[in-house]
Amino acid sequence: MFLVYNGLMLTDIEIAQGVKPLPIMDIAAKAGIDEQFVEQYGRTKAKIDLSFLESRKDSPDGNLILVTAITPTPAGEGKTTTTIGLADGLRKIGKKSILALREPSMGPVFGVKGGAAGGGYAQVIPMEEINLHFTGDFHAISAANNLLAAMIDNHIFQGNELGINPTSVVWRRCVDMNDRQLRFVVDGLGGAKNGVPREDGYDITVASEVMAILCLSTSVSDLKERLGRIIIGYSYEGNAVTAADLKAAGAMTAILKDALKPNLVQSLEGTPAFIHGGPFANIAHGCNSVLATKMALKCGDYICTEAGFGADLGAEKFMDIKCRTTGLRPKAVVVVATVRALKMHGGLKKDSLGSEDLEALDKGLPNLLRHVSVMTDVYKIPCVVAVNRFPTDTEAELELVARRCRELGVNAVLSEVWGKGGEGGIALAEEVVRLCKRESSLELTYEDSDSIETKISKVVRRIYGGSSVSYAPGVRTKIKRLEAAGFASVPVCMAKTQYSFSDDPKKLCAPTGFTVTVRDVKISAGAGFMVVYTGEIMTMPGLPKVPQATVIDVDESGKITGLM
16 A cells, blocks of 8 residues: 655555664663663564563553454455554553554465555554564474474384374474465375374464464463473373473473563654564464563553454454453453445445445445444443544545444544554544543453353354354364363364354355354363364465565665565
């Protein structure tokens, strides 16, 4: 996307490269972090030592604000851009705001997105480094994941003392790249000296249980304990075999000890930003790390965080997994929408979105209204709709959105942060401050004591708007076996398409009366939840016909182009 400024057409990366970042020690000081806790990664990035939290344990927490969005479309919604602009807008009205965001995965960067550090004049910087290698967290996660995979196959090769059944190994290798060719592989070929042949496969790093564990861990010891609980497969007798059984947890923790420390950067306007962890929300739990969120809460009065994709995915997991297991409680929720995306939900094609069409908009509005209703009626959290404004939006279209939101008792506020930065987020910031003054008490979708099937059913009915759940052959038996093994009380992490409330990406807007099909479940014992696979969801994405990688380049001076 291009932004016209002083007659020039500027891309996101050109805007980011035109801003001189403040030294990271200045950003740390702005966040109230003493230099003894700051580990610099150059001039513009740093990791914050975990001892900072202990030093601030008696300090009050700020107000946690969750930013989520409608069901995504190719027209774009601008959730990260809005989150950044909101934090900058809060600074504009004199509030001490802090950002807590996820790290981008290089898979989508080289695939469709081309970058995930915000857009226009609401970005975090250094944009190129955040999108590509950052501080190496994802590489460490991949290495720890693949060390465990190597130790599994080596144990089997070296005599298999634990009696691991090679056909029951559930631990897959991972790589932070979209590569459909690796979804299903056969490895260990080449004769007896080259391993034990077996069917295997790769997940993208952001879907790895190690990513979820890092994001939910609260200390090094907690990280090590969680890693040890990972179930890698089963013995010939049917008993679970863990990473602790393989004595792998210590080495994995050694790889991850620095990756566990949250990263500190800044927005274009100098707002401190913790960016740490990045599980996908359609195939993982979609939230930045608990440690980064807790640090941010000790540094500011208003903490703006986001959850992946629509409110049915990222926000549901933020509430039902992250909040459930940590005690975190958002004071307000922002649901981001665009008129363009709502018109796509109403049946328009992407090339027809530039003209006013109140009929299509009205048909698409139920998608927004259902997301809002979930936030206010299920979770009981005050909510505002941020309408990410585009130049083609007409006053009649904007008024229709505002009127339909008012009918639910929720205000719709124009967000113009993409083109104006923090100035364009002032109205949204003022509404968020107002909402944070209201009394609220988070309610969750299901109880810990509910059975796994009941939890799945409540998510489908209460969050998605579906009517029933069906199970592929053998899945119910697998659930009962996992419940009997002590996993009945864990939350469920729904792996579902991001393009629909249902498990069918073709069902746009706000479908009802549908059945969600559960085709498999997997216990992530270290993360502490059960992954529920629905529809045709894949844990390793593929590249599009024309990947963004084809336009990303670097010149002789090292300047990168093509990151959107």
